[in-house]
Amino acid sequence: MKEKVIPLSIRTRDSERSRSVILKSALEEFALHGLGGARIDRIAERSNLNKRLIYYYFSDKDQLFQAVLEAAYQKIRESERQLNLESLQPSTAIRKLVEFTWNYYLENPEFLTLLNSANLHKGRHIEESSNVLTLNSPLIELLGEILEKGRVSGEFRGGIDPLQLYVSIAGLSYFYLSNNSTLSFIFGRNLMAPKAKSERLSHMCEVILGYVLRG
Amino acid sequence: MKEKVIPLSIRTRDSERSRSVILKSALEEFALHGLGGARIDRIAERSNLNKRLIYYYFSDKDQLFQAVLEAAYQKIRESERQLNLESLQPSTAIRKLVEFTWNYYLENPEFLTLLNSANLHKGRHIEESSNVLTLNSPLIELLGEILEKGRVSGEFRGGIDPLQLYVSIAGLSYFYLSNNSTLSFIFGRNLMAPKAKSERLSHMCEVILGYVLRG
């Protein structure tokens, strides 16, 4: 009797594929419903894979969420890396960072929801993550260098904490986008209309550059 | 013979008390676990009241959440009203608004979680709220007047959209506080340490005032 031998390379690839399909489906589900509202059943449906397989690969819901979170961080870090801010003029670099942040959140809204969920759970999932490296943003260091370069050239004011600046840049986009539903309703303006979005970006650039640039 | 006279006010208050006790317990529960993670059972326990009563007063979980949300908005609007920004000098008023926002979020962290939950559900609960009045922030209008006053006096630059400014002020505090768990972990700094907090407040004031003040 012939045995059907499946070469390791293929089997592995299939298994990796399943894993990543699950991860992708889970990302969608968590983004849509939060950790508490996400359903393993729906993740299975989304992925067209058996529910049991999710447990096979990720042990339980929390660990699945953790994996999703890690992947999301990995992705944004990768994107940040490709910015090549170090090669730009200080003010151009800052502006580019503001724009990048805005666009990244805009194009990856799941990231915002994921962050929210993670923080609702007091960061438990991140703390338990082994992949600390991918989490730790190298951007702070880089930002410090840019600020220093700008200060030396006389373009920027001094005494700016890169972490504070980073948090501010993120916060300006984050709040607007993450809470866009309620804000749009309360203010009676569609904050996601193209014009509204471009106004927001201009405003943020003005605020951040107005701050870093020497009066 | 002594008659046991129970004034109507007390009987009435009982029902109002139950309602408000439930509302308070629900606020805690929703803040702690989000809408999806909140448990009606726990809300009943928290309030020392019968689970059935929650349904008696609020029909279902979503409507309870909505009521909690409305109450939270009512509360922050009330606090805003008491700021009396209109009586202050423009730059003082702006600074005070930044400080107020920061402190309010700091002292009422439930508000942040609630906002997150509401937006996770695409603002559905707010949209269904009948109490739109308490939701609509009168602050935008007031902020517009302050900006205009500052512009006229030559203190402030012109062309600032009060809504954008408001969102930025909120965003600077919001992101820092709402995501403090993961940020603290990633950056390896306790962002809630007293010193960190006061640094953040200074930074935010610099950013906002640096922006509004005429170079």
Added chain:
Amino acid sequence: MKEKVIPLSIRTRDSERSRSVILKSALEEFALHGLGGARIDRIAERSNLNKRLIYYYFSDKDQLFQAVLEAAYQKIRESERQLNLESLQPSTAIRKLVEFTWNYYLENPEFLTLLNSANLHKGRHIEESSNVLTLNSPLIELLGEILEKGRVSGEFRGGIDPLQLYVSIAGLSYFYLSNNSTLSFIFGRNLMAPKAKSERLSHMCEVILGYVLRG
């Protein structure tokens, strides 16, 4: 201090009114949903009276159902009494009884549902009824006399059990009307269309009269 004195006659009348309003609302509810599906809450709403009052007057759901059932029987017995079959010619009397049964069921569909509910519960509610008198149909006796009169006159065949005939007359209408929903669907005909109804009535008269009349 003046005491507001309400004369007994008025108060009593109110109480009777409440009782009968509840009974009517309960009839509707039981007819619509059966005993198991009926809701005390809905009966209270229907009657615009307090739920507590239902218990005040009727002790519990089962006894309320029993009261409703008794009232329904009382009503049909009263209608039967007004038929005055005894004064008619035998064959006319039989035809009139068939027509009456059909029309009564048609106009009082609750009666059918009530009967169903009562029998689903093995007649428990009737057996516990004290009002047996109003339940016991005097019609059987009367029917016996009519059949005898017809037999003597040579119009009717002999040996007809009035109970069997009564049950048959009722059954011919009952099955058609009580199960009209499913029958209409299965047979693809609207059994409640005017033409269908009049055809049914003709058919039933033919069947019953064809049976009682001497070939």
Added chain:
Amino acid sequence: MKEKVIPLSIRTRDSERSRSVILKSALEEFALHGLGGARIDRIAERSNLNKRLIYYYFSDKDQLFQAVLEAAYQKIRESERQLNLESLQPSTAIRKLVEFTWNYYLENPEFLTLLNSANLHKGRHIEESSNVLTLNSPLIELLGEILEKGRVSGEFRGGIDPLQLYVSIAGLSYFYLSNNSTLSFIFGRNLMAPKAKSERLSHMCEVILGYVLRG
């Protein structure tokens, strides 16, 4: 080394078995208590299966009821098919149909309760059934042929609507059996006593045959 080979047929049968055990238990429960009074918990107990499994296979109570209803129709249709009325003499065929109906209702009293429940809910469950084929009785057509054959041979009268006749045959048995509890009580006769039952059957045959046979 012995290999434990479990044929697919058994594994498959397990699931089918569970499904059919649930269906059977549900039939009993619905027959005993109606749709509103039936309890999923009791169905689970009856079937010695997990309550969760009921939802796994049937989604919810209504769909379970629908499945039970379909099965009941399937069963009676199957029994009807085995009657082979077409091979009999017209009058014999009619008598056999009356007897069959009576006996089927007698031996499958759940069918009556089920019909009642279905109609209490306005036939909603049947209408949503996809299995229309099993619902539609082929008997009407057959009955039409029998009536025609009888008419041609001069045995039967003409102008009989097979649907009306079918409904009448069913109604004569149905009313007696479905409402036997209250009828027995009201008339003070045990309608389920052997003698009473045989008298009923004779009566029904007389009524129906008296009607179809040419005077």
Added chain:
DNA sequence: TATGAATGAGAATTCATTCAT
């Protein structure tokens, strides 16, 4: 690696009924 079947614990919601006045 993959999957359909099965389950216990729990969660939202409902219901008849009683309390207190």
Added chain:
DNA sequence: TATGAATGAATTCTCATTCAT
């Protein structure tokens, strides 16, 4: 007589998770 508030026990349904193969 009338009523709003309160409740315990169910009841339907859900969810993460495991079994068996």
